[in-house]
Amino acid sequence: MRRLSTWLELAAPAALVVLAALLGTSASQSNQTYFIDTLVKVAIVVALYVFIGNSGVLSFGHISFVALGAWTAGVLSVPVAEKSAIMPNLAHFLHATAVGNVPSLALAAAAGAVCALVFGLPLMRLSGLAAGIATFAMLEIVHNLLRYYEKIGPGLNTFSSVPQTTGIGQATIGALIAVAVAFAYQRSRYGRTLRATREDPAAASATGISIYTQRLIAFVLSGALAGFAGGLYVHFLPLNTEVVYLDLTFITLAMLVVGGATSLWGAVVGALSVSALDSFLAAAENGVTIAGHTLDLPAGTRLVVVGVLMAVVLIVRPTGITGGREFHLPRRGR
Amino acid sequence: MVAILNIDWQTLADALALGGIYALMAVGIGLVFGVLRLVNFAYGQLIMAGAYALAFGSEWNLPVWVSILFCFGVVLVLSVAMDRLVFRPLRGHAPAVMLVATFAVAYLMQSVALLWFGSLGTIATSLAPLNRPWDIGGVEIRKIAIVSVLVAAACLVLLRLLLDRTSVGLHMRAASMDFLTARMIGVRANRVIGGAVLISGGLAAVVAVMMTVQTPLVTPDFALRDTIVVLAGVVLGGMNRPVSATLGGFTIGFASGLLGGALPTGQSQYLDSFLFVAVILVLLVRPDGIFARSRGGIERV
Numbered sequence: 001m002r003r004l005s006t007w008l009e010l011a012a013p014a015a016l017v018v019l020a021a022l023l024g025t026s027a028s029q030s031n032q033t034y035f036i037d038t039l040v041k042v043a044i045v046v047a048l049y050v051f052i053g054n055s056g057v058l059s060f061g062h063i064s065f066v067a068l069g070a071w072t073a074g075v076l077s078v079p080v081a082e083k084s085a086i087m088p089n090l091a092h093f094l095h096a097t098a099v100g101n102v103p104s105l106a107l108a109a110a111a112g113a114v115c116a117l118v119f120g121l122p123l124m125r126l127s128g129l130a131a132g133i134a135t136f137a138m139l140e141i142v143h144n145l146l147r148y149y150e151k152i153g154p155g156l157n158t159f160s161s162v163p164q165t166t167g168i169g170q171a172t173i174g175a176l177i178a179v180a181v182a183f184a185y186q187r188s189r190y191g192r193t194l195r196a197t198r199e200d201p202a203a204a205s206a207t208g209i210s211i212y213t214q215r216l217i218a219f220v221l222s223g224a225l226a227g228f229a230g231g232l233y234v235h236f237l238p239l240n241t242e243v244v245y246l247d248l249t250f251i252t253l254a255m256l257v258v259g260g261a262t263s264l265w266g267a268v269v270g271a272l273s274v275s276a277l278d279s280f281l282a283a284a285e286n287g288v289t290i291a292g293h294t295l296d297l298p299a300g301t302r303l304v305v306v307g308v309l310m311a312v313v314l315i316v317r318p319t320g321i322t323g324g325r326e327f328h329l330p331r332r333g334r
Numbered sequence: 335m336v337a338i339l340n341i342d343w344q345t346l347a348d349a350l351a352l353g354g355i356y357a358l359m360a361v362g363i364g365l366v367f368g369v370l371r372l373v374n375f376a377y378g379q380l381i382m383a384g385a386y387a388l389a390f391g392s393e394w395n396l397p398v399w400v401s402i403l404f405c406f407g408v409v410l411v412l413s414v415a416m417d418r419l420v421f422r423p424l425r426g427h428a429p430a431v432m433l434v435a436t437f438a439v440a441y442l443m444q445s446v447a448l449l450w451f452g453s454l455g456t457i458a459t460s461l462a463p464l465n466r467p468w469d470i471g472g473v474e475i476r477k478i479a480i481v482s483v484l485v486a487a488a489c490l491v492l493l494r495l496l497l498d499r500t501s502v503g504l505h506m507r508a509a510s511m512d513f514l515t516a517r518m519i520g521v522r523a524n525r526v527i528g529g530a531v532l533i534s535g536g537l538a539a540v541v542a543v544m545m546t547v548q549t550p551l552v553t554p555d556f557a558l559r560d561t562i563v564v565l566a567g568v569v570l571g572g573m574n575r576p577v578s579a580t581l582g583g584f585t586i587g588f589a590s591g592l593l594g595g596a597l598p599t600g601q602s603q604y605l606d607s608f609l610f611v612a613v614i615l616v617l618l619v620r621p622d623g624i625f626a627r628s629r630g631g632i633e634r635v
Binding site for chain 2: 057058060119121122123125136137138141144145148149246250253254298300301303306308315
């Protein structure tokens with residue numbers, strides 16, 4: 001029975017992802033983009049969960065890993081012939097190389113991990129709350145550099161000509177990989193140790209756990225996942241720096257918090273449910289017809305509704321809609 | 335030093351002014367943090383609301399003092415509403431939960447502003463004359479720089495007096511040291527928190543007035559970047575004491591103003607990178623903040 005409940009922790013979120021993907025394949029071409037977007041967001045939110053959920057420390061900076069992953073995968077997979085058109089100032093060695101889809105995703109993950117290590121070394125030494133706020137510094141630095149440093153990317157321009165390999169298939173596989181890695185981590189010794197520091201930092205350090213090291217390990221792993229998700233993202237949409245900045249930070253944090261930040265199940269449920277709401281509102285901003293009534297919301301309603309939802313969930317049920325617990329079968333009444 | 339770094343007096347005055355404004359923001363955030371252990375990310379949006387009040391004041395041709403009063407009114411009402419609707423139900427939750435909640439409120443307020451006022455922005459012109467220069471001994475300096483420094487200094491002195499000399503101030507300091515014990519010996523929690531929220535709101539209104547002079551175009555993301563910089567400054571200075579948080583706010587504002595003036599044009603776009611890398615490097619050496627007194631122990635329950 002215990003074995004079964006362990007595997008359900010992995011199987012339940014994975015099944016939800018597959019279910020969303022199956023719904024996506026049956027949707028029309030224009031609606032399918034919403035499903036792909038949702039699956040990429042699942043990967044990002046799971047990456048956030050690996051650090052925030054297990055450590056209890058907030059991070060407003062993970063979108064910088066997504067951005068960096070997107071830039072790495074994007075720059076390296078634009079065909080050499082088209083590079084000078086959109087990135088005229090690109091550094092020479094980047095200009096001459098182009099890699100395939102899968103290597104570009106692996107390199108995106110590597111870039112996210114390296115970036116997380118570099119920033120994590122100083123930031124993870126801070127106390128929990130200060131570390132959370134200081135991750136904003138990371139977001140600002142990466143955003144600022146990607147926006148203006150044209151030797152490593154398109155700068156202010158939009159990333160066009162990246163092969164659009166992230167269809168519903170790749171997005172699903174990507175989200176499943178993220179879920180599997182997060183599961184493996186949380187079952188591992190490191191995941192358990194980090195959760196111990198979350199529950200009681202004083203008791204954890206008293207048993208000889210280095211909070212710094214454990215947080216850093218999770219930070220780097222979730223940086224890698226976020227970079228990987230960024231790679232998926234750039235293969236799906238032509239991004240620019242503003243797409244991978246504060247709005248995405250807000251919406252992904254909202255997903256994690258609404259679902260329940262302390263469980264993988266919560267991260268996936270939150271990402272899927274908020275995405276569903278968000279996609280519906282985005283469509284409604286352009287006008288949708290439901291049962292004969294046309295709903296046409298003014299632009300900007302999306303963020304208002306998601307903001308209200310996030311604030312209300314935090315006030316009424318701070319552990320999120322799943323209660324921050326892993327998926328479990330309902331117990332038989334005794 | 336001024337000559338070596340190729341900084342003129344105007345830059346120095348601007349840097350001092352920005353330092354002063356950021357110090358006020360840091361105090362506003364620090365006061366509420368002191369009593370509630372809550373980092374209010376939505377502080378910038380209070381300033382944004384005040385700035386919109388000023389902009390509409392000048393659009394409706396109200397006299398300057400009326401629009402400033404209007405600005406204070408809007409910001410104070412919003413602060414109290416925020417306290418009642420968000421801070422109070424969240425009291426006692428983990429600091430991280432409260433920070434995320436205020437982040438949500440910040441985004442909510444910004445999107446409401448976007449929905450109501452659009453993204454193009456409104457211009458606040460009533461205080462524009464303050465942007466003209468004053469001639470001081472052959473050196474021209476914008477009036478607003480001097481006004482900001484003076485106003486910030488006056489606010490900080492007043493606040494110091496309030497905290498040191500009045501019973502409300504005493505209660506507030508007691509509450510920020512140990513809320514539970516303070517309550518046990520008769521400090522009224524709601525009054526102290528209400529006081530801190532009101533003062534913090536008043537400071538936000540002051541900041542709104544001074545910022546609209548420097549940047550008259552008011553958009554929904556007004557003061558958003560400044561809030562992020564000030565929060566970094568608060569961490570840089572040390573979050574645990576209001577004084578170190580304020581000094582941190584001043585330091586980052588001053589550094590930002592100085593860097594903005596000193597960087598050559600080709601590199602000025604990287605101002606944020608330089609600034610935040612410096613913050614991280616300092617934190618590498620002093621993780622508790624440069625102005626923190628000693629290593630903070632573990633907070634006991």
